[in-house]
Amino acid sequence: MARVVVDVMLKPEILDPQGQAVQRALPRLGFEGIADVRQGKRFELEVEGPVDQAALDRIHKMAETFLANTVIEDFTVKVEA
Amino acid sequence: MTTRIGVVTFPGTLDDRDSLRAVRLAGAEPVSLWHRDKDLHQVDAVVLAGGFSYGDYLRAGAISRFSPVMETIIEQAKAGMPVLGICNGFQVLTEAHLLPGAMLRNNHLHFICREQRLRVENAETAWTGDYEQGQEIAVPLKNMDGRYVADERTLDELEAEGRVAFRYLARGEAADGYGNPNGSLRDIAGITNEAGNVVGLMPHPEHAVEPLIGTGRTDGLPFFTSVLKKLVSA
Numbered sequence: 001m002a003r004v005v006v007d008v009m010l011k012p013e014i015l016d017p018q019g020q021a022v023q024r025a026l027p028r029l030g031f032e033g034i035a036d037v038r039q040g041k042r043f044e045l046e047v048e049g050p051v052d053q054a055a056l057d058r059i060h061k062m063a064e065t066f067l068a069n070t071v072i073e074d075f076t077v078k079v080e081a
Numbered sequence: 082m083t084t085r086i087g088v089v090t091f092p093g094t095l096d097d098r099d100s101l102r103a104v105r106l107a108g109a110e111p112v113s114l115w116h117r118d119k120d121l122h123q124v125d126a127v128v129l130a131g132g133f134s135y136g137d138y139l140r141a142g143a144i145s146r147f148s149p150v151m152e153t154i155i156e157q158a159k160a161g162m163p164v165l166g167i168c169n170g171f172q173v174l175t176e177a178h179l180l181p182g183a184m185l186r187n188n189h190l191h192f193i194c195r196e197q198r199l200r201v202e203n204a205e206t207a208w209t210g211d212y213e214q215g216q217e218i219a220v221p222l223k224n225m226d227g228r229y230v231a232d233e234r235t236l237d238e239l240e241a242e243g244r245v246a247f248r249y250l251a252r253g254e255a256a257d258g259y260g261n262p263n264g265s266l267r268d269i270a271g272i273t274n275e276a277g278n279v280v281g282l283m284p285h286p287e288h289a290v291e292p293l294i295g296t297g298r299t300d301g302l303p304f305f306t307s308v309l310k311k312l313v314s315a
Contacts, residue, residue: 010185013232014185014230015185015188015228015230015264017186017187017188017189017190017264018186018190021190066139066143066147067139069140069143069176069183071175071181071182071183071231072183072185072230
């Protein structure tokens with residue numbers, strides 16, 4: 001079965017307080033040098049059948065209507081080798 | 082004929098009981114609606130109550146928005162039926178694109194539960210007719226994902242068209258219920274669609290309908306009397 005990964009990230013202009021909280025915690029834990037953190041979501045889809053253009057189109061539609069809220073989020077679709 | 086107002090229960094809804102009660106206190110007939118039932122049982126208006134439908138999985142309101150009952154509600158809302166979304170209900174309405182924008186995690190990352198002061202910015206919607214324009218009210222507020230966001234163009238449009246229905250009162254002490262509680266852009270607490278039949282807000286009017294409980298005030302009751310009047314006179 002092929003795996004398709006959908007990554008969903010808040011749009012750059014949207015404030016991400018969770019990412020900020022992670023970034024602020026890093027120096028306290030001894031991890032220096034990280035200027036910014038943005039937190040997103042990763043969906044791993046195990047696809048039945050071939051991952052052809054039609055399947056990718058369906059996944060794109062799925063990401064657009066459900067996995068991401070395109071008012072606030074961007075997404076990318078990648079086929080994993 | 083009595084006016085029937087439906088309140089939807091999704092798995093994880095918390096405030097359906099209080100909403101049904103508010104409907105009854107306002108003088109309408111409360112009707113329970115179930116998320117898997119497409120049938121709205123001849124209701125004249127619908128309240129989407131607060132809570133954590135589907136555990137807020139994926140995004141608050143994202144899964145509820147595709148439930149069978151929402152199919153009919155979306156269709157009816159577009160045809161003019163009054164719909165009020167409170168808290169999680171507001172999130173469902175934005176996910177359903179019946180209202181613009183989206184709700185995100187509070188900017189301070191904490192769950193907040195307190196009395197909140199608001200200004201009624203639009204007293205002409207189906208749910209606000211019994212308020213005075215500019216009236217200041219206090220109702221409970223309790224949420225995790227209450228930060229209203231939309232792009233600048235949408236915000237400008239909402240302002241220009243008078244569709245910001247409620248705004249958090251910024252001045253004064255947080256202990257007295259003042260201030261923007263979650264980082265919502267332009268202090269927006271609630272908005273309406275163009276037609277004024279669909280209204281969503283984060284604070285909870287249904288918890289402020291009896292003097293004995295909640296804030297000790299009945300500042301939330303006019304939501305329910307407003308829609309009743311609107312429906313009776315229609």
